[in-house]
Amino acid sequence: xxxxxxxxxxxxxxxxxxxxxxxxxxxxxxxxxxxxxxxxxxxxxxxxxxxxxxxxxxxxxxxxxxxxxxxxxxxxxxxxxxxxxxxxxxxxxxxxxxxxxxxxxxxxxxxxxxxxxxxxxxxxxxxxxxxxxxxxxxxxxxxxxxxxxxxxxxxxxxxxxxxxxxxxxxxxxxxxxxxxxxxxxxxxxxxxxxxxxxxxxxxxxxxxxxxxxxxxxxxxxxxxxxxxxxxxxxxxxxxxxxxxxxxxxxxxxx
Amino acid sequence: xxxxxxxxxxxxxxxxxxxxxxxxxxxxxxxxxxxxxxxxxxxxxxxxxxxxxxxxxxxxxxxxxxxxxxxxxxxxxxxxxxxxxxxxxxxxxxxxxxxxxxxxxxxxxxxxxxxxxxxxxxxxxxxxxxxxxxxxxxxxxxxxxxxxxxxxxxxxxxxxxxxxxxxxxxxxxxxxxxxxxxxxxxxxxxxxxxxxxxxxxxxxxxxxxxxxxxxxxxxxxxxxxxxxxxx
Ligand SMILES: Nc1ncnc2c1ncn2[C@@H]1O[C@H](COP(=O)(O)OP(=O)(O)O)[C@@H](O)[C@H]1O
Ligand SMILES: [Mg+2]
Numbered sequence: 326x327x328x329x330x331x332x333x334x335x336x337x338x339x340x341x342x343x344x345x346x347x348x349x350x351x352x353x354x355x356x357x358x359x360x361x362x363x364x365x366x367x368x369x370x371x372x373x374x375x376x377x378x379x380x381x382x383x384x385x386x387x388x389x390x391x392x393x394x395x396x397x398x399x400x401x402x403x404x405x406x407x408x409x410x411x412x413x414x415x416x417x418x419x420x421x422x423x424x425x426x427x428x429x430x431x432x433x434x435x436x437x438x439x440x441x442x443x444x445x446x447x448x449x450x451x452x453x454x455x456x457x458x459x460x461x462x463x464x465x466x467x468x469x470x471x472x473x474x475x476x477x478x479x480x481x482x483x484x485x486x487x488x489x490x491x492x493x494x495x496x497x498x499x500x501x502x503x504x505x506x507x508x509x510x511x512x513x514x515x516x517x518x519x520x521x522x523x524x525x526x527x528x529x530x531x532x533x534x535x536x537x538x539x540x541x542x543x544x545x546x547x548x549x550x551x552x553x554x555x556x557x558x559x560x561x562x563x564x565x566x567x568x569x570x571x572x573x574x575x576x577x578x579x
Numbered sequence: 580x581x582x583x584x585x586x587x588x589x590x591x592x593x594x595x596x597x598x599x600x601x602x603x604x605x606x607x608x609x610x611x612x613x614x615x616x617x618x619x620x621x622x623x624x625x626x627x628x629x630x631x632x633x634x635x636x637x638x639x640x641x642x643x644x645x646x647x648x649x650x651x652x653x654x655x656x657x658x659x660x661x662x663x664x665x666x667x668x669x670x671x672x673x674x675x676x677x678x679x680x681x682x683x684x685x686x687x688x689x690x691x692x693x694x695x696x697x698x699x700x701x702x703x704x705x706x707x708x709x710x711x712x713x714x715x716x717x718x719x720x721x722x723x724x725x726x727x728x729x730x731x732x733x734x735x736x737x738x739x740x741x742x743x744x745x746x747x748x749x750x751x752x753x754x755x756x757x758x759x760x761x762x763x764x765x766x767x768x769x770x771x772x773x774x775x776x777x778x779x780x781x782x783x784x785x786x787x788x789x790x791x792x793x794x795x796x797x798x799x800x801x802x803x804x805x806x807x808x809x810x
Contacts, residue, residue, distance in 0.1 A: 375715055377711055377714065405711070405714060407720060409719070412714075412717050412718070412719045413717065415714060415715055415716070415717045416716070416717025417717075418715070419715070420712075420715035422708060422712060426706075426709060426711065426712035427712075428709065428712070428713075428727055428731075429731070430731055439713075439716070439718070439726060439727075440713075440716035440718055443718060443722055444717060444718065444722075485712075489715070489716065492716055
């Protein structure tokens with residue numbers, strides 16, 4: 326079943342066309358890996374999906390609801406979609422950033438409880454219980470009272486993942502979740518993501534971890550110059566890439 | 580040099596310093612509240628609010644404080660606005676309440692322009708990833724500001740507000756020109772009474788320095804502590 330569909334999705338930053346008409350479908354329970362060279366529009370694509378960027382062309386459908394482009398978005402210089410509808414939309418999508426973006430002035434528990442409590446999802450007690458369960462899931466119960474500055478990169482990213490999960494999202498978006506990590510910490514984060522995939526979470530993952538994409542993804546999108554240049558199962562895309570650009574890219578990163 | 584007049588006039592300086600501190604405190608307090616609102620207007624999405632706030636900041640920073648003071652003081656009189664005179668307040672302050680308020684109001688209006696910039700810079704210095712993370716959780720603009728951005732901005736804002744207090748202590752000397760009996764006015768009175776042109780002003784300078792220097796040092800310490808904190 327289809328969860329997200331973009332039609333002719335475009336995004337310009339002034340003269341720069343970051344997305345030039347992306348048509349993509351994300352099915353429920355799918356794990357879609359997005360790969361491609363730097364600057365090809367992968368981050369912009371993810372950020373458009375949860376309206377951190379306002380598309381300048383095309384449309385996004387999410388579970389039957391449709392957001393159409395606002396051509397003025399190009400001039401809005403880094404402004405995201407605002408208003409209750411956009412907030413509600415984002416509530417249903419979790420996002421994990423390359424640089425974690427944990428709230429440094431709050432404890433780990435505070436990070437996990439903020440949104441569920443302030444948005445009236447859970448009572449403070451229930452949010453706390455949920456947070457402890459989520460922390461147990463990623464093996465970090467003992468860090469509940471720590472501040473982000475006291476954690477390693479891998480721990481921070483695991484916390485960032487469960488912070489997003491605390492809102493009960495229907496899809497999780499990951500933007501290079503392991504790129505800022507020391508190599509020895511990449512595994513612990515990917516393990517959490519594998520578990521999540523195994524539980525049936527719908528995931529869109531921008532990544533440079535080709536081995537992970539190959540093993541964990543159900544489908545791979547190769548982006549190039551603001552377009553999805555090629556897509557297919559991991560076997561197809563990694564085993565028998567059709568496009569010259571795809572082959573060129575894979576030759577470089579594999 | 581002869582400081583023997585101090586035996587007779589030391590209380591003048593004490594009362595003057597008290598009134599100076601009171602003026603500066605009221606001005607920065609009111610200026611912070613107003614400045615906060617101006618900063619929010621400057622960061623808002625409404626173009627009219629942004630324009631008005633920017634104009635306010637630029638005009639108040641781009642014109643002399645003395646001119647602003649006279650405009651408020653004589654302007655209020657001209658349009659017939661007068662702060663009420665409270666005999667009790669007059670007695671406590673040792674000065675006319677109405678003039679005192681005109682002075683405090685001017686300093687507050689002026690300080691608000693600088694404070695607005697302090698707030699704006701503090702808020703904008705918070706990494707954009709912070710508000711994006713908050714928004715991605717579904718928190719709205721207001722909640723994101725209140726729970727995520729502003730608490731972090733305070734680390735930049737509080738030390739700067741302290742410095743603003745130091746600045747206003749010094750600048751408040753200007754309200755002596757409308758007869759508000761703060762430190763500078765008192766020193767000038769002593770000068771007139773003693774016919775000594777120089778020494779009473781030296782004492783005033785020393786008083787100002789005794790107020791601002793320890794405060795600056797204290798602020799620098801607090802700032803260092805805040806920067807090295809774990810969160
Ligand atoms: N906020 C922005 N302002 C201006 N240009 C941007 C902005 N974000 C991205 N871009 C540009 O859009 C293009 C795509 O960027 P991005 O989506 O970050 O690529 P990727 O994630 O694949 O490396 C790049 O040319 C980048 O410079
Ligand atoms: Mg990117």
